[in-house]
Amino acid sequence: MSKNTGMVEGKVVVVTGAGGGIGRDIALAMARDGAKVVVNDIGASVSGEGADAGPAQSVVNEIKALGGEGVANTDSVSEAASAGRIIECALDTFGRVDVVVNNAGILRDRFFHKMGVDEWDAVIKVHLYGAYHVSRAAAPHFKAQASGNYIHMTSTSGLIGNLGQANYSAAKLGVTALSKSIALDMERFNVRSNCIAPFAWSRMIGAIPTDTPEEQARVDRIKQMTPAKIAPLVVCLASDEASEANGQVFAVRNNEIFLMSQPRPVRSVHRSEGWSPASVASHALPALKAMFYPLDRSADVFSWDPI
Template identity: 65%
Template sequence: MKIDLGGKAVVVTGGAGAIGRGIAIAMARAGASVVVNDIGVSLSGESGGGTPADSVVETIRAAGGKAVANSDSVSTWQGAHKVIAAALDNFGRIDAVINNAGTLQDRMFFRMSEEEWRSVIDVHLRGTFFISRGAAPHFKDQESGAFIHMTSTSGLIGNLGQANYSAAKLGVVALSKSIALDMERFNVRSNCIAPFAWSRMTNSLPTETEEQRERVARFQKMEADKIAPMAVFLASEQAKDVNAQVFAVRANEIMLMGQARPLRSVHTAEGWTPEAVAQHAIPALRPGFYPLHRSSDVISWDPV
């Protein structure tokens, strides 16, 4: 069975970075027409003075595919709607959006500034909403469409120095679930991918200690192009019954991630007092407590 995206148009935000580039090229290889969106700034949001999306478009066109570049910012309502308009103006339709644009402003929570908080939330969470909201009326009218959002185990599990990024990425999961619930009646689906890959995002990881250098070495084994097959599948008709799921992709490994469900419960007919909570409820619930793990503690084995 060959995945065929012929006749479909997709938007890939952050399409000039390592992961986005791989996804954009793979989408075009599968037959889709692609809007490669990238504003061409550094990881921290500074202007790079170029249009890196053009390079991806040239690569796609050289292989016989269809693509256009777009440099509007996903972090504003107007910019995001212009990104969607680029698909409609150039290809006459929109069938999938891949919310991949990202930025990092790592800082320990107790030192994080308002700007460091806002800039990351604006791109990851607000940007995901704005792009998705821009595509939603078209998906609704044609009664088809796929939302593919990039989350992170920093939000799903946890990480040091990333309160802004973790909050945004876990927010993306909740947003995806809400989109799935609201759009299911129109045959529109919404899923998340938590990618593990060496990219400009992970390129900023510190390497001051032996533990940090080992972590970076593990990441360097994870090729960014390995994320693309799952994204292409989720954009295809073969994924029509896959909705509201969270996948992690790590080298040649695909994981289905858990979602919040009750683990244990306690009940008393008389109602609870603070003392009864301390004496009875917490001891009964404590075996189900999660340790204060980071992502690397939970997914600790070498990539395959």
């Protein structure tokens, strides 16, 4: 097999939601760089419906055609028992697990005031519960071998904001906090955990309207951001070369890589006698107002064309 750098040579990597899109390209890139890959995908639609074993096996076939090693797994990330079977698949097939890439996701977009409980639950279970369940299943093995690596997919929908995605945004911001907690709790065992917010054209954003020339032009620009552009950072973070990266949040947008900020105090006010509701209104809020954040959406912050 023609490899890139061999940066993950011999590592066993689990990639969830790897039957297509970003996950597929990550799985293929891992294999090219020498990893043995568990390709997990239930084969469902973007909304999480209609399981099909085909996509995962198709990616495994691509890996084997490259001369690499891979195995398909179709268990769901959304329940503890089935997530555990994903990790067991790695152990049964390859004897160990070194890297977990939590990529599986679905969308059920709806404005908040119209969102149903089922739409909320479905997205939270796949993204947030899924990242927890798969990570938790791998944790004892990472601890025992004193090494391991988690890479989670977050989103600027959670880090910044987007319309009609309360379920997805809440889950994705939750994933960043989960990642930081894992990094803190498992650092002593030489285990790392980082997040990536990927910008890429995939089924997940394929419903963007193209009714006007401006909208079509925007979609054409977004289509430059192929899923394959995400994979190099993922492979690097999975390698020992990235040993100093832990608890970080990155973003990838076409040929750009960003380090994203994490919440920290930006301004404070103090009154020695303490606060009353009236003094908060007359003093604290006016003093802090200059640093208030606008109601930005992701596209407002990343407002320039991809390079």
